[in-house]
Amino acid sequence: xxxxxxxxxxxLRVGGVPLHVVCEGSGPVCVLSGGLGMGWFDWEPVVPLxxxxxxxxxxxxxxxxxxxxxxxxxxxxxxxxxxxxxLDALGLPGPATVVGHSLAAFHAExxxxxxxxxxAGLVLADASVEENARPVPxxxxxxxxxxxxxxxxxxxxxxxALGPALRNLSVRAASLTGDDPAPAGLVRRVYGSGRxxxxxxxxxARYYDVAPNSxxxxxxxRCRPPPxxxxxxxxxxxxxxxxxxxxxxxxxxxxxxxxxxxxxxxGTC
Numbered sequence: 001x002x003x004x005x006x007x008x009x010x011x012l013r014v015g016g017v018p019l020h021v022v023c024e025g026s027g028p029v030c031v032l033s034g035g036l037g038m039g040w041f042d043w044e045p046v047v048p049l050x051x052x053x054x055x056x057x058x059x060x061x062x063x064x065x066x067x068x069x070x071x072x073x074x075x076x077x078x079x080x081x082x083x084x085x086x087l088d089a090l091g092l093p094g095p096a097t098v099v100g101h102s103l104a105a106f107h108a109e110x111x112x113x114x115x116x117x118x119x120a121g122l123v124l125a126d127a128s129v130e131e132n133a134r135p136v137p138x139x140x141x142x143x144x145x146x147x148x149x150x151x152x153x154x155x156x157x158x159x160x161a162l163g164p165a166l167r168n169l170s171v172r173a174a175s176l177t178g179d180d181p182a183p184a185g186l187v188r189r190v191y192g193s194g195r196x197x198x199x200x201x202x203x204x205a206r207y208y209d210v211a212p213n214s215x216x217x218x219x220x221x222r223c224r225p226p227p228x229x230x231x232x233x234x235x236x237x238x239x240x241x242x243x244x245x246x247x248x249x250x251x252x253x254x255x256x257x258x259x260x261x262x263x264x265x266x267g268t269c
Contacts, residue, residue: 007066009040009058014085015078020066021059021086025051028120029092031083032058035102035126036207037167037200039065039190041182057096059086063199065190070199073143073206076213080110084118095120103128103203106214113217133211146205147198154194163191 009022022040030050032043040058050056061082062070072078087096097120100108105127112119136142153159164187172178180187190196 007040011066012086012089014089015082016071017062018068019059019062019082019086021057021090023055023057023090025054025056027054029087029094029096030054030056031087031096031098032056033061033083033098033100033104033107035104035128036203037064037196038101039182041065041186044181054097055092057086057090057092061199061203063195063202065196069195070202073202074210075206076106076110076210077114077217079104079107079210080112080114080214080217083107083111084115087118093118097121097123099123099125100127101125103207103210105129106210110214110217113214114219116219128207128211130208130211133208133215135212136208139209142205143202146201150194150198150201153197153201159194159197160192163193163197164188167191 007020007022009020011018012021013019020040024047032046034040034042039060043058047056047058060067061074061079062068083098087093095118098108098111100106100122102125105124108122108124112122164184167187168180171180182190
């Protein structure tokens with residue numbers, strides 16, 4: 001599409017924020033979530049390969065692409081819940097495979113931890129990894145500083161002057177071919193916006209807070225999943241001492257009898 005055409009997809013209100021969402025194809029659901037500052041169009045080369053076999057969902061996080069600005073700073077829990085909210089708004093409650101690229105790998109992991117029963121699988125593409133991630137001090141100060149920088153850059157006209165050029169440099173540095181999947185007019189329209197710059201700065205400022213929190217999200221249900229065929233064998237049954245040294249099936253060596261511990265059936269809470 002050009003920079004002036006109406007983008008594909010539709011606007012859906014998720015968590016109080018109008019989000020730009022594109023849903024294509026048919027079959028099992030696959031959600032594509034891009035990295036820092038990326039938009040729905042960054043997945044354009046991938047969608048034709050998936051849509052014949054999958055229902056492919058792309059969305060712009062708050063402030064990015066064509067979505068409205070966020071109501072607050074991003075957290076692991078809020079981004080995991082946002083993926084679930086997009087699926088709910090599309091009427092897709094079943095299990096989904098979530099693809100998280102770079103920073104969005106934390107969001108995909110948070111979704112899987114919050115909604116294990118809705119997660120068919122995770123694909124972490126060139127994922128951000130923080131093995132010993134810990135929250136960085138001065139969260140409030142960093143958040144406020146990112147907000148002020150975004151406002152200052154927008155007031156000075158820097159997004160329109162530098163945003164598209166910085167986008168092109170990042171694509172050339174990260175891509176094997178150096179080709180941008182988005183048309184030049186669309187890049188100018190999106191990355192020339194102060195809204196997108198502010199959202200990108202805020203995501204970057206909260207990176208070291210989202211990273212560790214993606215591993216601490218608690219699931220919303222406590223249902224026991226069905227056992228996997230690759231699961232280890234169950235532990236040997238516990239044994240208890242029989243007062244008479246025998247059981248209904250006959251005596252056991254040393255006077256011990258097997259006492260199996262009952263467990264709830266798979267898929268029950």
